[in-house]
Amino acid sequence: MKEGEELFIRRAERIASFGHAFVVMLFDEEGQAASYERKLAIAERSYTLLVEAGIDPSAIIFDPNVLAIGTGIKEHDSYAKATIDATRELKKRYPLSYVSGGISNLSYAFRGNDPLRGALHEVFLDLARFDLAILNPSSMHQSSLDEKTRKIIREALLSSNSSPLLNLALAEQSKEKAEPGAADLKGEELLAKTIIEGEILGLEEILDSLIHLEPLFIIDSILMEAMKTVGARFAEGKMFLSQIVRSARAMKNAVDILRPRLEAQLTEKKRASGTRKAILATVKGDVHDIGKNIVGLVLSCNDFDVIDLGVMVDEQTILRAVKEHGPDLVGLSGLITPSLKEMEKVISLFEASGLHLPVFVGGATTSEVHTALKLAPLSSGAVIQTGDASEMALTAVEILGPEGQERLDAIRLQYEAIRMNHAKEEPSKKQIADLLGKQEQKRTGLKAKKTGVFVKDDFDLSELAKRISWRMYVQGWGVPFGTDEAKRIIAEAKELLAEEEIASSFTRGMKVVYSMMNVHSDRYAIATDTHVFHFLRDEGSGLSLPDMVAKQDAVGFFVASSALDLETILDDDPVRTLTLKLLADRLAEVLAQEAQSLIADLWEETPRSIIRPAIGYPSWSDHSEKKTLFEMLKVKERIGVSLSSNYAMDPPSSVCGAVIGGEGVRYFTISDVSQAQLERYARRKGVSDRELASFLKDMGY
Ligand code: B12
Structure with a gap:
């Protein structure tokens, strides 16, 4: 029920119309239920709504959220008991319904210790008595688990104390190998x-x-x-x-x-040794390199010689490098949607030049489905998408190894299956005319105290650093929050930030340009006196950002960058460089919040609800709108942030968007867009069919 009751019921009715059962995750508008009380309260609310909507109680399967214990955070230790108790109570209260859940989360903190994980899962299931569970059956040790260990685990789960589990983990490790001093x-x-x-x-x-x-x-x-x-x-x-x-x-x-x-x-x-070679590049128009650099490091740990061509690399440069170095594979990285089009160009050029070496694609914007549908068919060689650096390295080693052909055939078959499934999907037949009826436009606009474009570049680093999200920071490093390793890298990052050279570089390089403008919204576009921003509408929910702006309103726009001076202090130490870049990303987020406060101060009255949609995020997915923003705020001239040919901001640690306030404003995702709407959108924007095809189709609509 993350997005409220109305959408919950609408989705339920849709599922019921197919005759399927429901997995009801215990989430509400405030997020995931972790405590016993919240689990039961959300279950009660969901059950009542569903049954009142005529749904058969035996079609309801509750998922009470199995969460990780033993993470090092005290409050997490009670998660197992909360789920066990809640499950027992759910089964008592709703005897016709079922309980299910994904079990591996429980033991996430014990990754790498499979025997302990299997034992934990087994004892947990004994206690919780789920009707269904998602888990790897081969990880269960039913008979081999001795009674003493079983008892220790049972007591640890029920007393919400993970220390005995950590002791078991340590004992397991020391059994594995007694390390000499x-x-x-x-x-x-x-x-x-x-x-x-x-x-x-x-x-x-x-x-x-x-x-x-x-x-x-x-x-x-x-x-x-x-x-x-x-x-x-x-x-x-x-x-x-x-x-x-x-x-x-x-x-x-x-x-x-x-x-x-x-x-x-x-x-x-x-x-002479014939080490395997990989060429890596972030494609033209994209400036993001953290992920690519990590891939390079992991490949070099797997005995690859890595030739890194850097960022914003066009297809001809990549081709030249391939001809010069003769690599075993090429890896292309991209953060934002327009990079997918560049990947197509590289792969097509390889094909036209008769090169059939494996091409790996990765980065936040790539997906298996896009690769199967759009990239792989362009090549008679292999095009492979992988999620993270370790998966990439494993796959690379496999496809270049003795059973490489088998692995490649398996990937090909997998992509073929994706293509066949996709071909079966019916195109949306929705009419777009009635969409405006689903939502109302905000009636009362806000008034600006002061309009104009402003720059702020005298931020106090020590103040901003207090607001860094360390949870997100350690996530960037792939480390779970609360672990010793997380504590270690946070301490190292804080130490670096305190160094004078680094602190003064950040202080010099943090800049925000922001504006407050009187605007007009016709529910399709938001127009200032000089510029027009266009928007798509989700055809499922009927939501679109211009509905959250009144006919006459005041809206803020901004571009914030934290790292305009970072290049001057980077060196070739990968730990220091990654730390500084990930810190810069976090500071960019803090500056975006700062821009929001600066803008909010320019309204006559601060509204209760404010959102800060970024261009390229799910409610405003067309990256090319950044061009209008950059022209309107004269961003390059005012703060030195530039926009690439594919709408990536340089330096990378930059954020841009709008700040909208007032009744009913909220975040949402645009996922359902018909071809008819896309065509109308392109006409309003004044772009040609070819441009439309290139920048909209990759958004996944
Ligand atoms: C941190 C973050 C930021 C940071 C830093 C970005 C940067 N340095 O470039 C900040 C806050 C500055 C930011 C800004 C923006 N962001 Co941002 N951001 C993220 C976030 C939350 C995490 C990305 C990240 O750094 N992850 C950590 C690194 C280590 O992972 P990674 O780069 O993905 O690399 C791993 C894998 O992808 C893979 N990999 C990477 N490259 C390669 C290459 C090969 C060959 C292979 C095999 C694998 C591989 O291995 C890596 C390591 O395991 C993602 C959401 C997400 N969950 O991914 C959104 C996300 C990438 N951002 C997004 C957007 C839209 C933006 C902005 C345009 C928003 C705006 N208007 O301001 C800007 C653009 C910035 C710019 N310079 O142009 C969107 C992109 C959507 C899209 N499809 O286009 C995302 C997906 C969020 C979303 N759900 O909409 N962002």
Whole structure:
């Protein structure tokens, strides 16, 4: 019930019309139910609504949200008990309905320790007695779990105390391998351990102690082997991304220390050893490189020689690099939708040039469906989309290995199935004429105290830093919040931010241009005196942003950037660079909030509800609208942020959008858009059919 009762019932009726059962997740407008009380309250509300709408209670399957325990956050420890108690009570109160849930979440904090995870799942299911569950059956140990362990786990779950579980996890680890202390290790082992742990202090001494060994032997047999271990542990979920990056830095430092001793021999040997090669690039018009850089690091841990062409790379440059280096694969990265079109160009050019090497695509805007439908058919070679860096590295190793052809055939079949399913989907037959009737336009507009365009560039870094979302920061590193590793990287980031050179670079580089303008909305567009912004409407909910603006209203617009000076302080240390870039992203978000407050102060009265839709986000998905915004606010001239040919903002840590206030404003997603609406939209915008096809079709409509 995340989006309220009305939509909940509408969806329920739709599902009922197909004759299906319902999985009712216990969510409401305030989010996911974690406590016993909230779970039951939301279940009661949902059940009553559904039964009153004529739905058969036996078609209702509650999902009480199985959440992770043992994360290091005290309140999470009661999550298992809350779900167990709530499930028992739900089954008592609604005997005709069912309870189900995804179980693996419960043990997420114990990733890498499969025996403990399986045991936890088994005991949890014994206690909760779900009717249905989503889990890997092979992870269950029914008979092999001894009674003592079972008892410890049962008590830990029911007493909301995860310490006994952590002790079990530690015992399991020490069973796996009793690690010798540093003093007991030989120099070679110590070097491998140092690389795996990502230490850089003391590397020089350890390498000095190995002076009797050939530097090439050290690189190929100790360092590379250590990096392979790191790659494998990451793939198994036993190491976090942040730890991988530290290992990669240690590896690089070690090679730098050895380099003077054997420069020539190194290059020769490298050439002869036939290491696999990958070329990576962020496509033309896109400036985002954090994800691509991580992919590069993980590939290099898997024995790939990585040639990184950087960001905003056009198809001809990529082709030239492929001809020059002869890589085993190419990886293309893209953050925003227009990058998909650039990927098409690269793949088509490869095809026209007779190149059939595997092309990997990745980054937030790519998807399996888009790849299957639009990219893979352009190539007679393989085009493969993978989610994150570890999945990419695993797949790359597999397709280049002895069973590569089998893996490629499997991917091809999978994409073929996606295409067939998609072909079966009926095109939307909806009429668009009646859509305006579904929602009303906001009646009363807000009044501006002051209109105009303003710049603020004297922000206090120490104040803004207090508002950084550290949860999002550690997510960028792929580390769960609350873990020791999360605490470690947060502490490191805070230390960096306190360094004078870095603090003053951020202080110089944080700028916001914002405006307050009187506008007019005709429910299709929002117009200022000089510029017009166009919008799509979701044909399911009938929602569109211009309805949240009155005929005469006052609306704010902004562009905020946190990293206009960042390039000057980056160096080739991957840990420091990634830390600074991820910090810059977080500060960009804080600046966007700051822009919202500055704008809110320009209204005569601050409205109760305010939203800050960004161009490119789900309620305003057409990235090309940024062009109007950049012209209107003269962004380049005023604060130095530029817009690429494909509407990416440079520097990357930049955010832009509008600030709209008043009754009924809210966030929503546009997902249902008919061809008829797209055509009308293109006519209003004054773009040609060709342009329409290129920038709208990739939005997934
Ligand atoms: C953090 C974030 C930001 C940050 C930083 C962005 C940046 N540095 O460029 C800030 C706040 C600045 C930002 C701004 C914007 N963002 Co933003 N942002 C995100 C968010 C929440 C996470 C992205 C991220 O950094 N993840 C962490 C990194 C490490 O992951 P990654 O880059 O995805 O890389 C991993 C994988 O994708 C993969 N991978 C990456 N590259 C490659 C390449 C290959 C070959 C392979 C195999 C794999 C691979 O491996 C990587 C590591 O595992 C996403 C939502 C999401 N869940 O992804 C939205 C999201 C990417 N943003 C979005 C948008 C629209 C924007 C803005 C346009 C909004 C605006 N108007 O201001 C701007 C654009 C910025 C610009 N410079 O032009 C949209 C894009 C939608 C679309 N389809 O176009 C998203 C998807 C949000 C959404 N749901 O709508 N954003």
